[in-house]
Amino acid sequence: xxxxxxxxxxxxxxxxxxxxxxxxxxxxxxxxxxxxxxxxxxxxxxxxxxxxxxxxxxxxxxxxxxxxxxxxxxxxxxxxxxxxxxxxxxxxxxxxxxxxxxxx
Amino acid sequence: xxxxxxxxxxxxxxxxxxxxxxxxxxxxxxxxxxxxxxxxxxxxxxxxxxxxxxxxxxxxxxxxxxxxxxxxxxxxxxxxxxxxxxxxxxxxxxxxxxxxxxxxxxxxxxxxxxxxxxxxxxxxxxxxxxxxxxxxxxxxxxxxxxxxxxxxxxxxxxxxxxxxxxxxxxxxxxxxxxxxxxxxxxxxxxxxxxxxxxxxxxxxxxxxxxxxxxxxxxxxxxxxxxxxxxxxxxxxxxxxxxxxxxxxxxxxxxxxxxxxxxxxxxxxxxxxxxxxxxxxxxxxxxxxxxxxxxxxxxxxxxxxxxxxxxxxxxxxxxxxxxxxxxxxxxxxxxxxxxxxxxxxxxxxxxxxxxxxxxxxxxxxxxxxxxxxxxxxxxxxxxxxxxxxxxxxxxxxxxxxxxxxxxxxxxxxxxxxxxxxxxxxxxxxxxxxxxxxxx
Numbered sequence: 001x002x003x004x005x006x007x008x009x010x011x012x013x014x015x016x017x018x019x020x021x022x023x024x025x026x027x028x029x030x031x032x033x034x035x036x037x038x039x040x041x042x043x044x045x046x047x048x049x050x051x052x053x054x055x056x057x058x059x060x061x062x063x064x065x066x067x068x069x070x071x072x073x074x075x076x077x078x079x080x081x082x083x084x085x086x087x088x089x090x091x092x093x094x095x096x097x098x099x100x101x102x103x104x
Numbered sequence: 105x106x107x108x109x110x111x112x113x114x115x116x117x118x119x120x121x122x123x124x125x126x127x128x129x130x131x132x133x134x135x136x137x138x139x140x141x142x143x144x145x146x147x148x149x150x151x152x153x154x155x156x157x158x159x160x161x162x163x164x165x166x167x168x169x170x171x172x173x174x175x176x177x178x179x180x181x182x183x184x185x186x187x188x189x190x191x192x193x194x195x196x197x198x199x200x201x202x203x204x205x206x207x208x209x210x211x212x213x214x215x216x217x218x219x220x221x222x223x224x225x226x227x228x229x230x231x232x233x234x235x236x237x238x239x240x241x242x243x244x245x246x247x248x249x250x251x252x253x254x255x256x257x258x259x260x261x262x263x264x265x266x267x268x269x270x271x272x273x274x275x276x277x278x279x280x281x282x283x284x285x286x287x288x289x290x291x292x293x294x295x296x297x298x299x300x301x302x303x304x305x306x307x308x309x310x311x312x313x314x315x316x317x318x319x320x321x322x323x324x325x326x327x328x329x330x331x332x333x334x335x336x337x338x339x340x341x342x343x344x345x346x347x348x349x350x351x352x353x354x355x356x357x358x359x360x361x362x363x364x365x366x367x368x369x370x371x372x373x374x375x376x377x378x379x380x381x382x383x384x385x386x387x388x389x390x391x392x393x394x395x396x397x398x399x400x401x402x403x404x405x406x407x408x409x410x411x412x413x414x415x416x417x418x419x420x421x422x423x424x425x426x427x428x429x430x431x432x433x434x435x436x437x438x439x440x441x442x443x444x445x446x447x448x449x450x451x452x453x454x455x456x457x458x459x460x461x462x463x464x465x466x467x468x469x470x471x472x473x474x475x476x477x478x479x480x481x482x483x484x485x486x487x488x489x490x491x492x493x494x495x496x497x498x499x500x501x502x503x504x505x506x507x508x509x510x511x512x513x514x515x516x517x518x519x520x521x522x523x524x525x526x527x528x529x530x531x532x533x534x535x536x537x538x539x540x541x542x
Contacts, residue, residue, distance in 0.1 A: 060404035064264040065330045101306035
C-alpha cells in the first residue's frame with residue numbers, strides 16, 4: 001500500500017492558513033507556507049522559525065517580537081526584513097503553530 | 105517539622121496562606137508544620153478596582169488594605185525582598201543575605217509592569233499625557249488627566265502579550281466611551297484601540313458575537329501594531345516598522361514581567377522572569393517541591409485573579425498529596441472566569457479553559473441566572489459585587505457557590521469538535537493544545 005505525504009493545504013488549517021495541529025508540521029510544509037507568503041527560507045529565517053516553534057512546544061506560548069529580537073539571535077530590524085509587516089505572525093505560520101490570540 | 109514558604113502575599117499568596125492554615129491548623133498548633141509568608145510591600149491592592157478608579161468610581165484608599173490583616177494569625181510574616189531561590193539547597197535567600205530553608209515553596213509573586221522596557225515610555229510626557237492604569241499611582245494620575253481632558257485623540261494601547269487581566273484594556277476603551285458620553289463631550293473625543301494581535305476579538309465565537317461593540321461605541325481599531333517606542337513630547341506612538349499613531353492622551357499597558365528575583369535564580373524562569381511551570385500540576389520545572397500560582401507562571405492561562413482562585417483549590421489538594429509522599433495530579437485545566445465591563449451599566453461574563461473558548465450559554469447552572477458572552481445589567485452588578493466577594497470569599501480561600509475549580513460544561517453551547525484528522529498523533533497530554541488565555 002502506498003501512502004502519499006500530505007501537502008500544506010491537506011492539513012488542518014484555520015481560516016487564515018495557520019496549522020491547527022503543530023504535530024502535522026515538517027520542513028517541507030514550512031517551505032510551502034513560506035513560498036505562499038513570498039519568502040524563500042534562508043538560514044536566518046530557519047533560526048527564527050525553529051526558535052518560535054521550540055518555544056511554543058515547550059511552553060504553549062508563542063514568543064513576542066521583542067522576545068524574538070532579544071533571544072532568537074536575530075534583531076527586530078532584521079526580523080522585519082525577513083518576515084515583512086508581521087514577523088511574529090508569519091514566523092508562527094511558517095513554524096506550524098497556531099496564531100497568537102487573546103482570551104476573547 | 106515541614107516548612108512551607110510562600111513568596112508573595114497578593115491575591116494568590118493570600119488565598120494559599122488561608123487555605124493551608126485552614127487545612128493544617130492542628131499540625132501548625134502541634135509544631136509539626138510551619139507556614140512563612142514573604143512580601144516586601146505591606147499594602148494589599150484590590151487590582152480589579154484599578155480599571156474603574158480612573159473614571160471616578162473609587163477613591164484610591166478604598167482599594168488598599170494592610171496585608172497583615174488579610175493573612176491568618178498562624179503564619180509567620182516577613183517583610184523583605186527576595187534575592188534568589190536556591191532550588192538545589194531548597195532555600196530562599198533574602199536581600200539581607202539570610203536564608204530561609206523550605207520543604208515546599210509556593211511562588212506567588214505575580215507580575216509587574218515594566219514601562220522602561222519600551223523606549224521613550226517613561227521619558228517626556230510620562231504621567232502627563234502617557235499613563236498606565238496597572239498601578240495605583242498610574243490609575244490615580246490618569247483619573248486626574250481624564251477629568252481635565254476636554255477632547256482630542258485618546259489612544260488605548262497594549263504593548264505586548266501577556267498582560268494581567270487581558271480584557272481590561274478593551275474594557276477601558278468601552279468605559280471611556282461611557283465616561284465621555286456622560287460628560288457630554290463624546291463627539292470631541294476620538295478613541296482608538298491599538299493592539300499587537302490581529303483583532304480586538306481574536307477567537308472566532310467572540311469575534312462573531314462581539315464585533316458590534318466597537319462600532320456601537322465608535323472605537324477605532326489598529327491591529328498588528330507592535331509598539332517599538334513612545335514619543336511623549338510629540339504625542340506619537342511608533343511600531344517597530346515605524347508606523348505611527350498620534351495621540352493627545354495615551355493609556356498604555358506596558359510590557360509585563362515576573363518578579364526580578366526569578367531572573368537571579370538559575371533555571372527558575374524565562375527571559376521575562378516568568379517561572380517555568382507545568383500547566384497541569386503547577387509545579388516548577390526546576391524542582392518538584394516548588395509550586396507556582398497566579399500570574400507568576402509561564403503557563404498559557406489568563407493572568408487573572410479568578411485563575412489564581414481556581415488554581416489554589418487544586419494546588420491545596422496537590423500539596424496535601426506531596427507532603428504525604430504521594431503523586432500529584434495534573435488537575436488544572438486553565439479555567440478562567442471574567443466579567444467584562446462594556447459601559448453604560450452593562451457587562452459580559454466569560455468562562456473558559458485551555459480547551460474550551462468563551463461561548464454563549466448560561467452560568468453557572470443550565471438555567472442561569474447569568475448569560476455568557478452577552479451584555480446584561482446583571483453581569484455589571486456582578487462585577488461591582490465582586491469587590492465584596494474578593495475580600496470576604498476569595499482571599500479567605502472559601503469556595504464561591506456554583507463555581508467549581510475545574511470548568512463546568514453545564515449551560516455552555518459548546519460547538520461539536522471537528523472530525524479528528526487521520527494519522528495525526530495526539531498531542532502530548534502534559535501540554536495544552538492551543539495558547540489559550542493570554
